[in-house]
Amino acid sequence: MPQNSFLDPSQDPTSTRTLLVNLGLALLLGQVLVWHYLRFAPVLSNKRKFGRVFVFIAVTTMLVISVVKSSLALSLGLVGALSIIRFRTPIKEPEELAYLFLSIGLGLGLGADQRLVTCIVFVVVLGYMALISLGRSGALPPRILLHVSGEMAAAGADIEATLRDVLRSAEEGARRVDLRRIDTEGTTFQATLVLDLARTEEVGPLLTRLQKALPRSSVSVVEGNALD
Numbered sequence: 101m102p103q104n105s106f107l108d109p110s111q112d113p114t115s116t117r118t119l120l121v122n123l124g125l126a127l128l129l130g131q132v133l134v135w136h137y138l139r140f141a142p143v144l145s146n147k148r149k150f151g152r153v154f155v156f157i158a159v160t161t162m163l164v165i166s167v168v169k170s171s172l173a174l175s176l177g178l179v180g181a182l183s184i185i186r187f188r189t190p191i192k193e194p195e196e197l198a199y200l201f202l203s204i205g206l207g208l209g210l211g212a213d214q215r216l217v218t219c220i221v222f223v224v225v226l227g228y229m230a231l232i233s234l235g236r237s238g239a240l241p242p243r244i245l246l247h248v249s250g251e252m253a254a255a256g257a258d259i260e261a262t263l264r265d266v267l268r269s270a271e272e273g274a275r276r277v278d279l280r281r282i283d284t285e286g287t288t289f290q291a292t293l294v295l296d297l298a299r300t301e302e303v304g305p306l307l308t309r310l311q312k313a314l315p316r317s318s319v320s321v322v323e324g325n326a327l328d
Contacts, residue, residue, distance in 0.1 A: 106271075119166055122166065125219070130154050133202060134152070138268055154200075158206045160207065165207065165208055166211045177247075182216040197327070206218060245293075245319055245323075250318060251288060251289070252287045263291065270295055273305060275296040303321060
């Protein structure tokens with residue numbers, strides 16, 4: 101059975117140079133992937149914090165494949181070691197999962213010394229995702245996630261009238277209003293809506309109208325172009 105070239109000191113140093121070249125490519129392309137994710141990924145989570153893991157995933161995957169690819173014993177040991185790992189962090193956006201798989205694929209390809217194929221597929225995938233993102237941002241109107249919370253006039257107030265006032269205020273200057281959630285308890289009224297605005301400048305007048313429709317209210321606005 102062939103020995104692993106990285107564990108055998110008698111092997112030619114070419115294998116070490118190959119490992120260093122793959123490591124440099126993994127670091128470089130991993131950083132490109134982080135930049136692409138920060139620039140084009142339409143997600144609402146903390147992109148800067150999440151994107152930092154892509155380089156580590158690519159380099160770690162490349163190292164594992166480089167070590168075990170020439171040893172059946174190490175490959176079987178890797179299966180046993182990975183079987184005890186459980187990932188508990190939820191992936192909230194489909195795009196995050198796509199970028200994670202791309203970083204793993206980058207490490208797999210470089211670890212298997214398939215540098216040309218890996219680089220070509222990597223560039224094509226990122227270019228396609230960038231074109232899709234640019235086309236989507238140019239076609240979609242400004243979208244916001246709106247959460248309104250406030251106190252109605254008195255206990256037993258007309259919830260229907262309050263909701264009608266909130267919707268009327270939201271519909272002015274909006275191309276589409278999508279009511280996602282309503283919560284009421286006593287005099288407390290809360291509503292969550294997704295709005296496609298005609299213009300970004302409509303946000304200011306919208307807040308003014310909502311304050312008039314629901315006095316002493318709290319309004320939260322979040323950019324929502326990633327929402328379906």
